[in-house]
Amino acid sequence: xxxxxxxxxxxxxxxDFTSDASNRDTCxxxxxxxxxxxxxxxxxxxxxxxxxxxxxxxxxAAGDRTGxxxxxxxxxxxxxxxxxxxxxxxxxxxxTSVGDVIGVALDLDGGTLKFYRNGSLVGTAFxxxxxxxxxxxxxxxxxxxxxxSVNFGQRPFAYSAPSNHxxxxxxxxxxxxxxxxxxxFDTALYTGDGTSSRALTPYSFSPDFVWIKDRTSAFFxxxxxxxxxxxxxxxxxxxxxxxxxxxxxxxxSSTGFTVNxxxxxxxxxxxxxxxxxxxxxxxxxxxxxxxxxxITSSVRAxxxxxxxxVTWTGNGSSSASVGHGLSVAPDLIxxxxxxxxxxxxxxxxxxxxxxxxxxxxxxxxAKTDFGSNFFSGSSSTISLNxxxxxxxxxxxxxxxxxFAPVAGYSAFGSYIGNASNDGPFQxxxxxxxxxxxxxxxxxxxxxIVDATRNEFxxxxxxxxxxxxxxxxDGSAQGSFAMGFDFLSNGFKVRRSGVDxxxxxxxxxxxxxxxxxxxxxxxxxx
Numbered sequence: 001x002x003x004x005x006x007x008x009x010x011x012x013x014x015x016d017f018t019s020d021a022s023n024r025d026t027c028x029x030x031x032x033x034x035x036x037x038x039x040x041x042x043x044x045x046x047x048x049x050x051x052x053x054x055x056x057x058x059x060x061a062a063g064d065r066t067g068x069x070x071x072x073x074x075x076x077x078x079x080x081x082x083x084x085x086x087x088x089x090x091x092x093x094x095x096t097s098v099g100d101v102i103g104v105a106l107d108l109d110g111g112t113l114k115f116y117r118n119g120s121l122v123g124t125a126f127x128x129x130x131x132x133x134x135x136x137x138x139x140x141x142x143x144x145x146x147x148x149s150v151n152f153g154q155r156p157f158a159y160s161a162p163s164n165h166x167x168x169x170x171x172x173x174x175x176x177x178x179x180x181x182x183x184x185f186d187t188a189l190y191t192g193d194g195t196s197s198r199a200l201t202p203y204s205f206s207p208d209f210v211w212i213k214d215r216t217s218a219f220f221x222x223x224x225x226x227x228x229x230x231x232x233x234x235x236x237x238x239x240x241x242x243x244x245x246x247x248x249x250x251x252x253s254s255t256g257f258t259v260n261x262x263x264x265x266x267x268x269x270x271x272x273x274x275x276x277x278x279x280x281x282x283x284x285x286x287x288x289x290x291x292x293x294x295i296t297s298s299v300r301a302x303x304x305x306x307x308x309x310v311t312w313t314g315n316g317s318s319s320a321s322v323g324h325g326l327s328v329a330p331d332l333i334x335x336x337x338x339x340x341x342x343x344x345x346x347x348x349x350x351x352x353x354x355x356x357x358x359x360x361x362x363x364x365x366a367k368t369d370f371g372s373n374f375f376s377g378s379s380s381t382i383s384l385n386x387x388x389x390x391x392x393x394x395x396x397x398x399x400x401x402x403f404a405p406v407a408g409y410s411a412f413g414s415y416i417g418n419a420s421n422d423g424p425f426q427x428x429x430x431x432x433x434x435x436x437x438x439x440x441x442x443x444x445x446x447x448i449v450d451a452t453r454n455e456f457x458x459x460x461x462x463x464x465x466x467x468x469x470x471x472x473d474g475s476a477q478g479s480f481a482m483g484f485d486f487l488s489n490g491f492k493v494r495r496s497g498v499d500x501x502x503x504x505x506x507x508x509x510x511x512x513x514x515x516x517x518x519x520x521x522x523x524x525x
Contacts, residue, residue, distance in 0.1 A: 008025050008026075008027050008137070008139065008146070010027065012149070015149060015150050015151070015152075015154070016147075016148070016149045016150075017049075017137050017146070017147060017148060017149075017150070018046065018145065018146070018147040019046075019048070019139035019145060019146040019147065020145055025138065025139055026050075026054070026136055026137065026138040026139075027136065027137050027138075028054050028134045028135065028136045029134045029135040029136070029150075029152070029168070030134075030425060030427060030489060030490065031134065031152075031168055031169075031170075031427060031489070032056040032132050032133065032134045032427040033106070033108060033132065033133060033134075033168065034108060034131065034132040034133075035108050035109060036108055036109060036166065037105070037106070037107045037108070037109060037110075037162075037164050037165040037166065038105075038106045038107075038108075038165060038166055038167075038168045039103060039104065039105050039106075039157070039161035039162060039165040039166065039167060039168070040103075040104050040135055040150060040151060040152045040153070040167070040168050041101050041102065041103050041104070041150070041151045041157055041158055041159070042101070042102045042104070042137070042148050042149070042150050042151075043099070043100075043101050043102075043148055043149045043151070043158070044077060044096060044097075044098055044099065044100050044101070044102060044147075044148045045098055045099075045147045045148050045149070046098070046144065046145040046146050046147030046148060047077045047078040047096060047097075047098065047144050047146075048076075048077070048078055048139055048140060048143075048144035048145050048146035048147075049076075049077050049137060049138070049139070049140065049146035049147070049148055050074040050075065050076050050077075050083070050136075050137070050138035050139070050140035050146070051074060051075050051077065051102055051104060051115070051136075051137060051138075052072060052073045052074025052075060052083075052104075052113070052135075052136050052138070053072065053073050053074075053106060053113060053129075053133040053134065053135055053136055054072045054133065054134055054136040055072065055131055055132065055133055055134075056131075056132040056133065056134055056413065056426075056427060072084065072085075072136065073113055073125070073126045073129065074136065074138060074140070075092055075093075075115055075125055076140040077096040077102070077140075078096075078140070078144045079094060080092055080093045080094030080095065080096070082125050082126070083140075084126060092122075092123065092125055093115075093117075093122045093123060095117075096117060100117055100118055101117070101118055101119075101158045101159060102115060102116065102117060103115065103116030103117070103119070103157075103159060103161075103162075104116075104135065105161070105162045105165055106129075106133065106135075107165075108129065108130070108133070111127055111128050111129045111130055112124050112126065112127050112129065113125050113126040113127075113129060114162070116159065116162075118158075118159065119158075119159035119160070134427070135150070135152070135168065137150065152167060152168050152169045153166075153167025153168065153169035153171065153172075154169060173429070174407060174408075176407060176408030176409070176430075177304065177406065177407070177408065177409070178304070178305065178406060178408055178409040178513070179408075179515070180515060181409055181430070181433055181512060181513035181514055181515060182203075182204055182205075182433075182514075183204065183205060183282070183305075184205065184281065184282045184302065184304070184305035184307070184409065185279075185280070185281050185282070185305070185409075185410075185433070185434065185512045185513075186202070186203050186204070186205075186279075186280055186433075187277060187278070187279050187280075187433065187434060187450045187451075187452035187453070188200070188202035188203065188256075188277070188278045188279075188280065188452075189275070189276065189277055189278075189452060189453065190202070190275075190276050190278065191273065191274070191275055191276070192214075192261070192268075192269075192270040192271040192272055192273060192274040192275075192276060193261075193270065193272060194261045194270065194271065194272030194273075195261055195270065196260045196261055196270075197250065197258055197260060198258065198259050198260070198261075198270055199251075199253065199256065199257075199258045200256045200257060200258070200259065200278070201253065201255040201256035202255070202256055202278070203255050203256055203280055204255065205255070205280075205282040206252070206253070206254045206255065206282065206285075207226075207252060207256065207257060207280035207281065207282065208225055208226045208227070208252070208281060208282055208283035208284070208300055208309060209223075209224075209225045209226075209280065209281040209283060209307070209309055209401060210222075210223075210224050210225070210249065210252070210257055210278055210279070210280045211223050211236070211278070211279045211280070212249070212259075212269050212276060212277070212278045212279075213276065213277055213463050214268065214269075214271060214274050214275075214276055214470070215274070215275040215276060215277055215453075215463065215470060215471040216271075216273075216274040216275045216470060216471075217268075217271060217274050217470060218468045218469055218470055219267060219268050219271070219468060220235040220237060220238060220267040220468055221235045221236040221237050221465065221468070222235065222248060222249060222267055222269055223235060223236055224249050224257075225283075225300075225309045225399070225401075226252050226283070226287070226300060226309070227283075227287050227298055227299075227300050227309040227310075227311050227399070228242070228309075228311060228338070228399055230247075230249055230250055230251045230252055230257070230258075231244055231247040231249065231250055232244055232338075233247070233248065233249070233267060234336055234338070234399070235267065236344065236361050236362060236446075236465045236466065237362055237464075237465065237466050237467055237468050238362060239341045239342055239343050239344070239362055240341055241337070241338060241339055241340050241341050241342075242338040242339070242397075243267075246262050246267070247260060247262075248260050248262055248267055248268055248269040248270070249269055257278075257280075275471075277450070277452070277453060277463070279434060279450070281305075281307050282302055282305060282307070283300040283301060283302050283307050283308055283309050284300050284301050284302040284303075284308075286300065287299065287300040288300075288325075290310075290322070290323030290324075290325055291323065292321075292322075292323030292324075292380045292381050293320070293321035293322040293323045293380075293381040293382070294315075294317070294319075294320050294321050294322075295312050295313070295314075295315055295320050295321065295322045295384075296312070296322075297310050297311060297312040297322040297323050297324075298310070298311045298312070299323060299324060299325040300325075301324070301325030301326055303325070303326055303327050303328075304406070305406055305409060305410070306326060306328070306330075306403060306404035306405060306406040306409070306410055307326075307401075307402065307403055307404075308324050308325045308326050308401075308402045309399065309400075309401060309402075310322060310323070310324050310325070310382070310399065310400040310401075310402060311338075311397065311398065311399050311400075312397075312398055313395065313396070313397050313398075314384075314387075314391070314392040314393045314394055314395065314396045314397075314398060315392065315394055316387045316392065316393060316394030316395075317384070317387060317392065318384075318385060318386050318387045318392075319384075319385065320383075320384040320392050321381040321382060321383050321384060322381060322382050322384065322400075323380055323381050323382075324377065324380070324381060324382055324400070324402045326379075326402060326404050327379060327380065328379055328404045329349075329377050329378055329379050329404065330347075330349075330377040330382075330402040330403055330404045331348070331349040331350070331403060331404060331405050331412035331510075332346070332347070332348055332349070332402070332403040332412055332510055333346070333347040333375070333376075333377050333382060333400055333401070333402050333403075334346050334347075334361055334400065334401045335347075335375065335382075335390070335391050335398060335399070335400045336398065336399055336400075337389060337390055337391075337393065337396050337397070337398055338396075338397040338398060338399055339395075339396045339397045340389055340393070340396055342389055342390045343360045343361075343362055343363060343390060344360055344361035344362045345358060345360065345374070345375065345390045345391055346358060346359045346360060346361045347374075347375055347376055347377065348412070348440065348508050349377075349412065350412060350413055350414040350440075350508045351367050351414075351440045351508055352367070353376065354373045354376055355370075355373045355374050355375050355376030355383070355385070356369065356370055356371070356372060356373050356374060357369055357370070358370065358374055358375075359438065359440060359508075361446060361465055361466065362465075362466050363466055364443045364444055364445055364466060365443055366439065366440060366441055366442050366443050367440045367441065370386075372385065373385050374386055374388075374391070375391050377402065382400060382402070403510065407429060408429055408430050408513060409430065409512065409513045410510075410511065410512050410513065411428040411429065411430070411510075411511050412508075412509065412510050412511070413426060413508070413509055414440070414506050414507060414508045414509065415493075415506075415507055415509070416504065416505070416506055416507075417439075417493075417500070417501040417502040417503055417504065417505050417506075417507055418501065418503055418504075419496045419498075419501055419502065419503035420496055420501070421494060421495055421496050422494075423492060423493025423494060423495070423496070423500075423501045424492070424493050424501075425487075425490060425491070425492040425493075426490050426491055426492075426509065426511075427489060427490040428489065428490045428491065428511050428513070429489060429490075430489065430511075430513035430514070430515060431451075431486060431487065431488050431489070431513065431514045431515055432451065432484075432486045432487075432490070432491050432511045432512070432513065432514065433450060433451045433452070433486075433512055433513055433514035434448070434449075434450045434451070434511065434512045435448070435449050435450070435459075435484060435486075435491060435509060435510070435511045436448050436465065436509060436510045436511075437499075437500050437507055437508070437509045438507065438508055438509075439499065439500075439502060439505055439506070439507045439508075440506050440507065440508045441505045441506040442502055442505045444498070444499045444500075444502070444507070445464040445465075445466055445467065445499050446464055446465035446466045447462055447463075447464055447474075447482060447499055447500055448462070448463045448464065448465060449461060449462060449463075449474070449484055451486055451514055453471070454486075457484075457485040457486060457494075458475060458483040458484065458485060458494050458495075459483060459484045459485065459486050460473060460474035460475045460482065460483035460484070460494075460495070461473065461474070462474040462477075462482060474495065474497070475495060477497060477499075478497075479497060479498055480497040480498060480499050481495040481496060481497035482495045482497045482499055482500040482501070483495040484500075486514075491511065
């Protein structure tokens with residue numbers, strides 16, 4: 001669990017830090033936690049250090065000091081003050097000396113952050129903490145350098161950890177429920193051959209949601225699922241209603257699907273010599289009626305992988321709901337009216353858990369304020385708080401794709417761009433296989449990269465969910481340059497382009513795993 005993302009000088013496997021008291025920078029660790037009791041130690045060699053935690057959705061920009069930003073918490077050693085919530089300060093405890101070992105005990109079950117000095121409790125610095133956090137180190141002084149060494153458990157602690165607290169290191173990562181992401185999600189590549197009724201069998205599971213894009217030609221995205229049935233096409237880049245004419249995907253099988261060549265048709269899935277990508281998700285073994293909501297829905301759900309496909313007929317109510325079958329609240333829900341031309345309404349928990357602010361999958365728009373909660377997801381239902389044609393028009397038909405996070409397999413979040421080629425790192429707990437990134441506080445595209453089209457870093461072969469455009473080399477897009485490093489436990493933004501790294505703006509992301517970090521024994525393989 002090394003330190004990362006810093007203007008400080010890092011060494012010794014990024015576990016030692018130094019700063020000259022003029023940079024006022026912050027570095028964060030590479031492992032985030034949202035529950036449990038955790039412990040780490042800092043051996044102090046420079047008293048200007050701020051020691052604390054930062055929320056996982058805050059990437060420290062140059063000049064940021066931990067604890068002095070929104071939702072961060074920290075203790076400054078040289079004068080003993082503590083800081084939180086954009087710089088709110090209070091006297092805590094002075095008396096730290098060079099050579100002291102500061103123990104940090106984060107209890108996210110009890111909501112406390114405690115500090116120890118040379119094995120003795122200094123006190124509870126903060127309480128009522130909730131959320132997902134990473135350990136942080138900052139330069140908090142104008143006159144005293146910050147330096148030291150962090151021990152996350154890679155060697156024995158100098159002092160015993162508090163009762164029931166674990167070292168924040170890979171040894172203590174939970175055992176994943178999904179050891180191989182390709183059991184539930186996979187990416188397939190194929191080259192069109194211009195024939196009809198061509199069966200493709202690239203997966204180790206029966207796909208229930210297939211998303212195909214021609215990489216060579218500017219054709220529409222092809223979105224189909226087993227709940228609506230093969231041949232019923234939607235396109236993520238268009239607001240068009242469901243289309244059953246000129247069928248370009250005609251069947252699903254136990255390991256793939258069947259495509260057709262249709263001359264001159266824009267949504268082609270088998271153009272001769274064109275390169276294609278087909279992303280597929282498993283949604284369980286059967287479609288059932290779900291009566292959890294006020295409207296009965298048809299649901300195909302895989303609770304194990306956190307994905308379901310939901311269909312229903314709207315009733316025009318502004319207080320309706322439909323069951324989604326996942327038993328946990330989704331972090332991402334995409335709704336499309338099948339019977340009319342409407343936008344793809346998209347709920348992203350990282351944008352607004354209540355669903356008042358939402359985005360559109362087929363547009364570049366920044367988040368839209370609907371004035372009140374529009375739709376959102378609970379542990380059992382999608383709440384449809386509008387009679388809008390987009391989500392619940394009377395007599396209209398709908399489909400929703402629901403995604404909930406599963407540790408080691410899928411993750412969803414947000415970060416703040418810094419317009420640097422040394423961009424934000426986002427912890428996922430797995431090596432990423434597929435990544436979707438969209439600016440939510442400003443207009444940007446829905447950018448998709450995957451580890452199948454890119455077999456090595458930098459991952460920069462870009463397709464956009466909202467555009468018919470062909471695949472582009474992200475590193476060659478000038479002011480829109482984009483690229484990512486897929487790492488063993490997350491991803492790092494590697495380009496400064498505005499579409500994925502606009503300075504000071506919020507971007508949201510969704511990621512699916514190649515394999516979980518823990519399944520490698522916590523090793524970067």
